[in-house]
Amino acid sequence: MSSYYNTTTHPNGTIERVWVDDTPIEVPAIRIITVRAFMQRLLQSERIALRASTDDMIVDAMDDLRMSTYVNLDDNGMAAGLGYLVAQGLIAASQATDLLVDGTEAEAYRGVL
Numbered sequence: 638m639s640s641y642y643n644t645t646t647h648p649n650g651t652i653e654r655v656w657v658d659d660t661p662i663e664v665p666a667i668r669i670i671t672v673r674a675f676m677q678r679l680l681q682s683e684r685i686a687l688r689a690s691t692d693d694m695i696v697d698a699m700d701d702l703r704m705s706t707y708v709n710l711d712d713n714g715m716a717a718g719l720g721y722l723v724a725q726g727l728i729a730a731s732q733a734t735d736l737l738v739d740g741t742e743a744e745a746y747r748g749v750l
Contacts, residue, residue, distance in 0.1 A: 667740035668710045674744035675708040678736050679728075686727055694721055707746035710737050 640658040647653065676684060687699055698718045702708070708715065719733040728736075 667742070667745045669707050669746045669750065670710065670740040670744040671746050672702060672705055672708055674740065674746075675702075675736070683728060687722075690727075692725065695725070695727075706748060707750070710740065 640656065640660065642654045643657045645653045645655070679687070687695060690696060690699075698721075716733075716737065719728070719736060722728045723730050723733050
């Protein structure tokens with residue numbers, strides 16, 4: 638891509654030069670999303686099963702999630718927790734990977750970190 642001046646001559650004779658920079662701007666990936674957005678990535682049946690679980694690890698994780706203000710998709714504990722859900726047969730391994738994909742603008746957490 639490049640940067641250049643775009644010159645326009647107006648009907649009244651004035652000349653306008655505008656600096657144009659069409660170099661792509663790299664937008665950082667959204668890796669911090671709202672708790673609700675994360676929970677909506679799960680199927681309703683999965684959310685119900687997680688809330689109904691009596692497994693101490695799952696109960697603890699759900700309590701932690703409930704008290705959180707956001708979900709950091711890069712958090713090592715998140716990946717480990719999803720691995721545990723896979724091991725318990727509550728979600729598929731492919732879904733664990735899908736749950737950690739970059740967030741969308743609609744899912745992004747906009748509060749204070």
